[in-house]
Amino acid sequence: MIKLGSTGVEVTKLQENLMTLGYKVGTSGADGSFGRATNEAVLEFQKDNNLKPDGIVGDITEEEIYKAILNNKAKLSQSLGERATSIYIGGEQLRTIGWKNVNINIITDLNHCLQKYEIITLPRIWHFISQCSYESGLGLYTKEIGSGLAYEYRSNLGNRYAGDGPKYKGAGYIQLTGYDNYVRFAEDIDDPRVMEGADYVSVMYPWMSAGFWWHSNSMNDLCDKGATVEEVTLRVNGGYSGLETRRKYYDLCVSVIN
Structure with missing residues (x-):
């Protein structure tokens, strides 16, 4: 479980995934520190995906982020004019x-x-x-x-x-x-x-x-x-x-x- 005040590699990966989806995690980017900006990004993601907006990244929020990234990649493929990638x-x-x-x-x-x-x-x-x-x-x-x-x-x-x-x-x-x-x-x-x-x-x-x-x-x-x-x-x-x-x-x- 990751929340405000957490640090480390898991936070960095969370921040990178949120940035991939277009959320702002702070001026320093993926710095591995779960500060206020990252907390706001998590809350925004949770609200956008009808999740409980508590700022805590547990299994449910992680799964929804993963699904959103897959959907984002599918849209990317379509935008590149590629129906399928070998x-x-x-x-x-x-x-x-x-x-x-x-x-x-x-x-x-x-x-x-x-x-x-x-x-x-x-x-x-x-x-x-x-x-x-x-x-x-x-x-x-x-x-x-x-x-x-x-x-x-x-x-x-x-x-x-x-x-x-x-x-x-x-x-x-x-x-x-x-x-x-x-x-x-x-x-x-x-x-x-x-x-x-x-x-x-x-x-x-x-x-x-x-x-x-x-x-x-x-x-x-x-x-x-x-x-x-x-x-x-x-x-x-x-x-x-x-x-x-x-x-x-x-x-x-x-x-x-x-």
Whole structure:
């Protein structure tokens, strides 16, 4: 049971789910602290779903949140013009590779991503998953740890106004960064809420945003030419940071995804 004053990972996940559904949990986003803003979000959710508005998240409220997220994902599929999404990779495969925080949101977003951006041949999938595995710490990080203040007024990223740096800091498993990139991504998937910034993208589209980067940088073409892990890493990283670990993840992907 989670309520006002609770802290920890369970609170963080609750906050992320509420944000996914469009509720505001405070200016700090999913910070793992059940404060007044999160309490107000829970009360609002409970009222919207005809639950007892007590601000306490027990089994019933958790189940209704889960149902609402599933419904939200169904609406997302429809908005993307996809009546059905093929399952290219399942949760058990990701867990075998070592991924953390695997849930239905992550698996749905992943398979939407693979389908939309045509990451559907084995070499494309192996390279994509292995690079995302390294860049995100096996799914541990869905957005940049830093504040994003370093990106303030960066014209090359399209950050023109105060607050753009933190709002449009890196989000997703291959971090999407900067106002202009967020605009292009929002247009590509036809979801204007992307412009709410990193908190929204990191929860709703950690995979899809990575797929958008992958597609925008012609990574499928590179994979189709028989690229090595070194060649793909250079394109993703601009260097060879973590190359041995990336090789390890690639070999794992080859053995698990086939």
